[in-house]
Amino acid sequence: MSAPVDVPVALLGYGTVGSAVHRLLEDGAEDIARATGHRLRVVRALVRDPGREREHAPAHGVLTGDFRRIVDDGGVALVAEVMGGVEPTGEYVAELLRRGIPVVTANKQLVARHGPELFEAAAEGGAQLRFEASVCAAIPVIKLLRESLVVTNVHRVLGIVNGTTNFVLGEMEAGSTYADALAEAQRLGYAEADPTEDVSGLDAAAKMAILATVAFGSRVALEGVEVAGIDALRDEHVAAARALEMRVKLVGEAVLVGERVGVRVGPAFVDAHHPLASIEGAFNAVMLQGDAIRELTLEGPGAGGTETASAIVADLVSVLGASEAGFLRDDPVWRSLGALPHGELPSPYYLRLEVEDRAGVLARLAQELASEGVSVARLVQQPGDGHAVLHVVTHEAPAGRVEAALRAIRALPESRGDASALPVVSSRGVEELGWT
Ligand code: NAP
Ligand code: HSE
Numbered sequence: 001m002s003a004p005v006d007v008p009v010a011l012l013g014y015g016t017v018g019s020a021v022h023r024l025l026e027d028g029a030e031d032i033a034r035a036t037g038h039r040l041r042v043v044r045a046l047v048r049d050p051g052r053e054r055e056h057a058p059a060h061g062v063l064t065g066d067f068r069r070i071v072d073d074g075g076v077a078l079v080a081e082v083m084g085g086v087e088p089t090g091e092y093v094a095e096l097l098r099r100g101i102p103v104v105t106a107n108k109q110l111v112a113r114h115g116p117e118l119f120e121a122a123a124e125g126g127a128q129l130r131f132e133a134s135v136c137a138a139i140p141v142i143k144l145l146r147e148s149l150v151v152t153n154v155h156r157v158l159g160i161v162n163g164t165t166n167f168v169l170g171e172m173e174a175g176s177t178y179a180d181a182l183a184e185a186q187r188l189g190y191a192e193a194d195p196t197e198d199v200s201g202l203d204a205a206a207k208m209a210i211l212a213t214v215a216f217g218s219r220v221a222l223e224g225v226e227v228a229g230i231d232a233l234r235d236e237h238v239a240a241a242r243a244l245e246m247r248v249k250l251v252g253e254a255v256l257v258g259e260r261v262g263v264r265v266g267p268a269f270v271d272a273h274h275p276l277a278s279i280e281g282a283f284n285a286v287m288l289q290g291d292a293i294r295e296l297t298l299e300g301p302g303a304g305g306t307e308t309a310s311a312i313v314a315d316l317v318s319v320l321g322a323s324e325a326g327f328l329r330d331d332p333v334w335r336s337l338g339a340l341p342h343g344e345l346p347s348p349y350y351l352r353l354e355v356e357d358r359a360g361v362l363a364r365l366a367q368e369l370a371s372e373g374v375s376v377a378r379l380v381q382q383p384g385d386g387h388a389v390l391h392v393v394t395h396e397a398p399a400g401r402v403e404a405a406l407r408a409i410r411a412l413p414e415s416r417g418d419a420s421a422l423p424v425v426s427s428r429g430v431e432e433l434g435w436t
Helices: 016-027 029-036 089-098 108-125 141-148 163-173 178-187 202-216 235-243 305-321 361-371 399-410
Strands: 005-012 038-046 078-081 103-105 154-160 246-257 260-271 283-290 294-301 349-356 376-383 387-394 415-423
Touching: 005 016, 005 089, 016 029, 016 038, 016 305, 029 038, 029 305, 038 305, 078 089, 078 305, 089 103, 089 108, 103 108, 103 305, 108 202, 141 202, 141 283, 154 202, 163 178, 163 235, 163 246, 163 283, 202 246, 202 260, 235 246, 349 361, 349 399, 361 387, 361 399, 399 415
Parallel strands: 005 038, 005 078, 078 103
Antiparallel strands: 154 246, 154 283, 246 260, 283 294, 349 387, 349 415, 376 387
């Protein structure tokens, strides 16, 4: 394989997202080189204050407070805009694009408000403008809509698209105050520089305008989105929702009705059985409804430095992958991995055992399980027809060890019926599983 092509990258911004992009590019340099044939190297990062102490500071000379050092440098081949704001950010991005330098951005306000001018600048300069990170952070919904779902005629988009407010509402349900929950979201790097954008619904409105634009293929202006935030919610709303077996969520909805588009964002009571009700913390979810796909739901981290940086890096890789060979064009197989032997895949297990109902039998079963290293988390005994039915949930154990224990149990003279095992899929600890 020939040596990877060197690609000097500039970051506009080196905060929560920008510093995480730098780290991912450094940690993933080999993977990116293998995938694209390019080595991405951060050579400049624009900040307000280059002299400030930073936790993950780049090499000396990378930070600059002067945009001209990026655009006039001549050597910068790709730019990631992760500084936020509309001005002067929009002017910077437009100038880069006009000069033919591809830009990827996490900035939903910029894309929602100035998308048309920026795409015009991109066309003028023959450069790509990508914006995956601007909507739902780590969830690749833009790529999915633009590529995989291009002929599906999506007519409804429903989702939770702001991580901060989803986190705040969850914390309030758990007893936190609004102010404390918001302060925690800021500390965790989820909130916008001005968190009123999150709580007023403006952040979600920009994302829904972008989603509607891409899904319906028609420009949806931010001003056209009906917006309400969670700032007007009261504790009583959260309590009432709980009493109705519902949850309060900030929900975005975009619909295509005939030849017209409607987009809105606001707090809603979501039935506890609806998929959006189970979206916790700073996670987002987007449900897409279309003619060919019926319904498809994507869920994942919707905020956070590393999570957003992963989408920025994905866009950078897409820009490269569209222009040069690599596994994005060819065979995706680049290494040879061994197979995990059958029976080594671990899982918690449900076991159904039927045995004679008399003293000492339970101890024999426990002994057979223990001799295979299978540990019992829960056990429920029910009377059967002259024997006992045991429902057992185990802690995580390799499938082969569980099978070996079952074989031994089936061979016991006290065994009745056919002992069986099924893996348990649960995000709760197995000790917490109930039995009604
Ligand atoms: P942040 O932590 O506040 O970082 C902003 C960075 O940009 C800082 O390095 C800052 O410099 C620099 N900057 C801001 N204005 C500048 C200006 N006028 N001139 C030069 N440098 C400037 O923000 P962030 O959380 O990383 O967010 C960045 C962007 O990503 C925003 O558009 C946001 O909406 C988007 N986003 C964020 C998340 C998230 O979870 N955080 C998720 C998705 C999308 P200093 O360091 O000197 O202050
Ligand atoms: N402030 C935004 C949120 C960041 O909480 O969803 C991700 O766009």
